[in-house]
Amino acid sequence: MRHAVLNASQHEGRARAGPVLSRLLAEFPHLRARAKELMPLVAEAVEEANSWPLERQESMLRERWPELLEPREAEEERGLPPLRNVERFEEIRTRFAPNPDGPLHLGSARPVILCDEYARMYRGRFILRFEDTSPEVKAPIPEMYDWIMEDLRWLDAEPDEVYIQSDRPPIYYGYAEKLLAMGAAYVCTCPPPRFRELYLSESPCPCRDLPPEAQIERWGKMLDGTYGKGEAVVRIKTDLHHPNPAVRDWPALRISTEPHPRVGERYRVWPLYNFSCAIDDHELAVSHIIRGKEHEVNTVRQRYLFEHLGWEYPEVLSVGRLGLEDGVLSKSRIRAGVEEGTYSGWDDPRLGTLRALRRRGIQPGTIRQLMIQVGSKPVNATLSWGIIASVNRRIVEPRANRYFFVADPVLLRVSGIDGEHVARLPIHPDHPERGTRDHAVKPEDGRASFVIAGQDAEGMSRGDIVRLMGLINVEVLKAEPRSVEARLHSEDYREARALEAPFIHWLPEGVGVDAKVVMPDTSVAVGLAEPRCSALQVDEMIQFERFGFVRVDGTSPFVAYYAHN
Numbered sequence: 001m002r003h004a005v006l007n008a009s010q011h012e013g014r015a016r017a018g019p020v021l022s023r024l025l026a027e028f029p030h031l032r033a034r035a036k037e038l039m040p041l042v043a044e045a046v047e048e049a050n051s052w053p054l055e056r057q058e059s060m061l062r063e064r065w066p067e068l069l070e071p072r073e074a075e076e077e078r079g080l081p082p083l084r085n086v087e088r089f090e091e092i093r094t095r096f097a098p099n100p101d102g103p104l105h106l107g108s109a110r111p112v113i114l115c116d117e118y119a120r121m122y123r124g125r126f127i128l129r130f131e132d133t134s135p136e137v138k139a140p141i142p143e144m145y146d147w148i149m150e151d152l153r154w155l156d157a158e159p160d161e162v163y164i165q166s167d168r169p170p171i172y173y174g175y176a177e178k179l180l181a182m183g184a185a186y187v188c189t190c191p192p193p194r195f196r197e198l199y200l201s202e203s204p205c206p207c208r209d210l211p212p213e214a215q216i217e218r219w220g221k222m223l224d225g226t227y228g229k230g231e232a233v234v235r236i237k238t239d240l241h242h243p244n245p246a247v248r249d250w251p252a253l254r255i256s257t258e259p260h261p262r263v264g265e266r267y268r269v270w271p272l273y274n275f276s277c278a279i280d281d282h283e284l285a286v287s288h289i290i291r292g293k294e295h296e297v298n299t300v301r302q303r304y305l306f307e308h309l310g311w312e313y314p315e316v317l318s319v320g321r322l323g324l325e326d327g328v329l330s331k332s333r334i335r336a337g338v339e340e341g342t343y344s345g346w347d348d349p350r351l352g353t354l355r356a357l358r359r360r361g362i363q364p365g366t367i368r369q370l371m372i373q374v375g376s377k378p379v380n381a382t383l384s385w386g387i388i389a390s391v392n393r394r395i396v397e398p399r400a401n402r403y404f405f406v407a408d409p410v411l412l413r414v415s416g417i418d419g420e421h422v423a424r425l426p427i428h429p430d431h432p433e434r435g436t437r438d439h440a441v442k443p444e445d446g447r448a449s450f451v452i453a454g455q456d457a458e459g460m461s462r463g464d465i466v467r468l469m470g471l472i473n474v475e476v477l478k479a480e481p482r483s484v485e486a487r488l489h490s491e492d493y494r495e496a497r498a499l500e501a502p503f504i505h506w507l508p509e510g511v512g513v514d515a516k517v518v519m520p521d522t523s524v525a526v527g528l529a530e531p532r533c534s535a536l537q538v539d540e541m542i543q544f545e546r547f548g549f550v551r552v553d554g555t556s557p558f559v560a561y562y563a564h565n
């Protein structure tokens, strides 16, 4: 009754017997063998619960089983906290600013989801900005611009506006000239070791105090090629006595002769990260910067630029790093591994890229939910595959239809069967309306042949009883490494329960289609799947019974990727 009332209250007052029974069996697994007997009792309870109005069902829950209501309330509270100082801005604008030197990974999903969620929460705008102005340090990969867009679309976090910094040097040049003209920046031609000595001793270099006209002239020489690479750099004036030397007169633009992978040799002066980032945060009217807490020094640097230009600095939300247990998230390590062939590609199942997760059947909703749970605090967090799997399982379980996959098949011959037997297996036990998958077994001279999983065959010995799920119970007569002889023992599954016989999956010999399942460690489970698996759609999530949830990756030949159990 408790489950019936709860189910009714969650479905506008109408409970359904199937889900109630499965909730009941989930709570009391020892009742599974008696599901048939329970069915009429469940139907009775459902009928009674449905006869009451929704208000009565809800008040009953509150009074008699308040504990059932708690998890739902907790889930509702699990949203993100509000943003600070929202009233400062006309519109809430968040930005995600990746370097297109690799596809997105689970660590980048954190800022993406936070930006997208906050933009939605305040009906604002979510901006994507490609930060690709350091071709020599972190060379962009041309196809990654599209890949990142695809990753965002898959996450259901499509940006409202997209900008590419390698298209914007004229904007950065304009501000550089303005800063040079107003004496807030200077072109430094000191050799880097000399400059280092000076700033570490809190002293200005000789370039710092040259008049604006001289600065503008030097700037012209940066642009026209008079200065070579490394011979001049624009620096922003800060405080030479700042306790953190890294903040003192930081470099803003430099000469780069390397052709840019996207715009080639169109520009020879490129902004450095802090300059282009700060200019664009202002130019694009970003209201809240969500950034890793490792960027704290950059925030300090960039505030100087905002002060010079008389701009107000956006709100900053520092978030911690997100790690993945046993998963590789470092972009440089992934890139090296892909280039060297250590990984099969950017979607190698061992990696923490969104592509790898997607191929394994991890759903975008799972990632969003996890990121909201991790939240927007400046603490580092590490996700385990177990947590990812538990969230994902809840999402895919109701959708995933069930099939048999016999890995490493071993032949099982059974004698003593008279007449045709048909196994009617539910496509989904909670959804009888999806129908059954039927396997007919037609014995010849009382004998029929099956395939069973190598792992199931391994432990068998003479005298063991096993149940072929949905079909018959058999007694093992002889077990050899690649074949098992058995005879019919009985038909009723209750007999197998009483004998504590294992229930194993199987297929009639000769009907299965060749199937491969790529496992998380890239090993491949080879076997036979139910013939109807070849009619499935790519990307469909299914459950191979007693094996795990998999994502269909291809159907001819049939290939799936293992998600979790």
Ligand SMILES: [Zn+2]
Pocket: 187, 188, 189, 190, 195, 205, 206, 207, 208
């Ligand atoms: Zn200098």
